[in-house]
Each structure stands twice: as structure tokens, then as C-alpha cells.
Amino acid sequence: MIFSRKPDTLPTAADALPGRPEPIRTAETHFVNGRPLKGPYPQGLEQAQFAMGCYWGVERVFWNIPGVWVTAVGNAGGITPNPTYEEVCSGRTGHAEAVLVVFDPEQVSYEELLKAFWEGHDPTQGMRQGNDRGTQYRSAIYTYDDRQMEAALRTKAAYEQALKGRGYGPVTTEIKPVGEFFFAENYHQQYLAKNPGGYCGIGGTGVSCPIGVGVEAA
Numbered sequence: 001m002i003f004s005r006k007p008d009t010l011p012t013a014a015d016a017l018p019g020r021p022e023p024i025r026t027a028e029t030h031f032v033n034g035r036p037l038k039g040p041y042p043q044g045l046e047q048a049q050f051a052m053g054c055y056w057g058v059e060r061v062f063w064n065i066p067g068v069w070v071t072a073v074g075n076a077g078g079i080t081p082n083p084t085y086e087e088v089c090s091g092r093t094g095h096a097e098a099v100l101v102v103f104d105p106e107q108v109s110y111e112e113l114l115k116a117f118w119e120g121h122d123p124t125q126g127m128r129q130g131n132d133r134g135t136q137y138r139s140a141i142y143t144y145d146d147r148q149m150e151a152a153l154r155t156k157a158a159y160e161q162a163l164k165g166r167g168y169g170p171v172t173t174e175i176k177p178v179g180e181f182f183f184a185e186n187y188h189q190q191y192l193a194k195n196p197g198g199y200c201g202i203g204g205t206g207v208s209c210p211i212g213v214g215v216e217a218a
Helices: 055-063 085-089 110-119 146-164
Strands: 046-052 068-076 096-103 139-143 174-177
Touching: 046 055, 046 110, 055 068, 055 096, 055 110, 096 110, 096 139, 110 146, 139 146, 146 174
Parallel strands: 139 174
Antiparallel strands: 046 096, 046 139, 068 096
């Protein structure tokens, strides 16, 4: 999305941009399925948040998974309230480009979403993903409860072992409890549905994540 040199360390609260009290204006509904981005969501649905590089391509990965009810792109894991895209790109908000995934656990499990997450990018790259460099492109999972945290940590360990066997370094994915999710501007929502030939910077390692096949971390 933007290829200029970015900071490779996260800002402190003292260094972060101040942001603003009011939310950034965004779309009301999903461009592909017409469902409300901010809810209310039907009873029984669950939420997940993933960051794995440029959120344009990441969101498309998840909205195409059966059982996912709605997706939205935004900024998570940072300091600055209600940041603009330009502010996030400065590296001075602390946010990662993230995707909110609202899903029906009767149709798709959280572990299946984790498998798509791990296999959809290279989680060993630190503060970048491919040609996209900067803290906003870091790999991250933001968990909503203890069960999600346990699954995220368990699958991270399993995938790290699988990657090690193929010559990759340590997994650098940030895993922490969810904070506030700040929805991105309207034009970022479902970007690749609106612009089918648009930039998609994500790509996996080709290493299968051993989830659901009876393989656990050593």
C-alpha cells in the first residue's frame, strides 16, 4: 500500500499522536453482503481480530470463508484513539492494520480461522509483511477470551515447529487481549471487492499449519 521507510519500533504513549474523540467516518454496511459493519450482530455469533499485513487482502481472505458473517478493516493494538489512515501510516499510533471477523461458531470454528491466519502470511517477518514495511504491518492476534488466547498460543507453538522444519525463524506474532477496534475509512472497507485489480500484498509460506490433524507443538 505505502512503501516508504517506516519506523520499525512501536511508539510510547508519550510519543504517540493524540488522535481525536470522535470516530472516523466509515461505511454502514458490508459492500459484499450488505450486513452492518458495526452491528448489532445476531445472537450466538462470535468475534475475532487478526492482523497479517495489508488489510485489503487480509479482509478478502476472511469474508470468503463459509460461516463468516461480516468483516471490517480497522486499526487495533495501538495507542492513538480514532486514528486516520495517514496517521497510522506515520508509525506514530502504534496500531496494526487489522480485520474484525464476526463468525458463526456452528459453521466455522475459531481454530479454522486461526489456520487461515497462519497459512495466509509469513508470521516470522517482524514489523513488515513482504514489501509492506512498518509497525502497522506486523502479525497479530487480538483475543476476546481465555479460550481464544489458549488456541492462539497453542497454534502459534505448533506452527512455529512446522516452520522451523522448513528453515524459517521464530514466529514474531503479537498475541494479546483485544483492545478497542477503530474502524478504518469507508474506502478501505472491502477494498478488493470495490477494486478487484487492486493491490494485495499478503502471501503465505506454503507451510501447512497442523491444526485439526492431531498434531500439537513439541
